[in-house]
Amino acid sequence: STLFPYTTLFRSNRLRNFINNSKMADVSCPKLQELYQDVRSDSTPTNWCTFGYEGNNKIVAQTSGTGDFDEFLGSLDDGQCQYGFVRFITGDEESKRAKFALIAWVGPSASILKKARVSVHKANVKEIIRDFAAEFLFDDRAEIDSEAVKNKIVKAGGANYSGNSN
Numbered sequence: 001s002t003l004f005p006y007t008t009l010f011r012s013n014r015l016r017n018f019i020n021n022s023k024m025a026d027v028s029c030p031k032l033q034e035l036y037q038d039v040r041s042d043s044t045p046t047n048w049c050t051f052g053y054e055g056n057n058k059i060v061a062q063t064s065g066t067g068d069f070d071e072f073l074g075s076l077d078d079g080q081c082q083y084g085f086v087r088f089i090t091g092d093e094e095s096k097r098a099k100f101a102l103i104a105w106v107g108p109s110a111s112i113l114k115k116a117r118v119s120v121h122k123a124n125v126k127e128i129i130r131d132f133a134a135e136f137l138f139d140d141r142a143e144i145d146s147e148a149v150k151n152k153i154v155k156a157g158g159a160n161y162s163g164n165s166n
Helices: 013-021 030-040 069-074 112-128 146-156
Strands: 048-054 058-065 081-092 095-106 134-138
Touching: 030 048, 030 058, 030 081, 030 095, 030 112, 048 069, 048 112, 058 112, 069 081, 069 146, 081 112, 081 146, 095 112, 095 146, 134 146
Parallel strands: 095 134
Antiparallel strands: 048 058, 048 081, 081 095
16 A cells, blocks of 8 residues: 555564564562662662563563662673663762662663563553653663763752862
């Protein structure tokens, strides 16, 4: 059809199956909310957590930790698509504040269909991870710069009282 040139594309069984299976993600696992609250809480030492997939559409809690951003990066799996929630401490000695980042990780070895689902499922993940200063999408470890991530979070947070006179 000249009116819709993509008709043949939608006749593909693989694409039709992908569209049918790309329904919204199941984020009903109670551990997701627990980990999110744990990272947000000032009374726990947890600084980060990761969510991943069980099957095609069920998102489950995977790991958490009390270490720094590098420890979080070590928890990411190149063969998976994952979502991370990370705490950063910003400000100076007189005004320290916790700021948070939502990070979508698209492992370079994950299947093309899994990678495509991230854009659809991220909206469901945001039903759990609601409060964050900045959002990132990474698919290559070499591109992840912890200082650049922290700087973006500081800028997104508004006023920056880091003791600079500039």
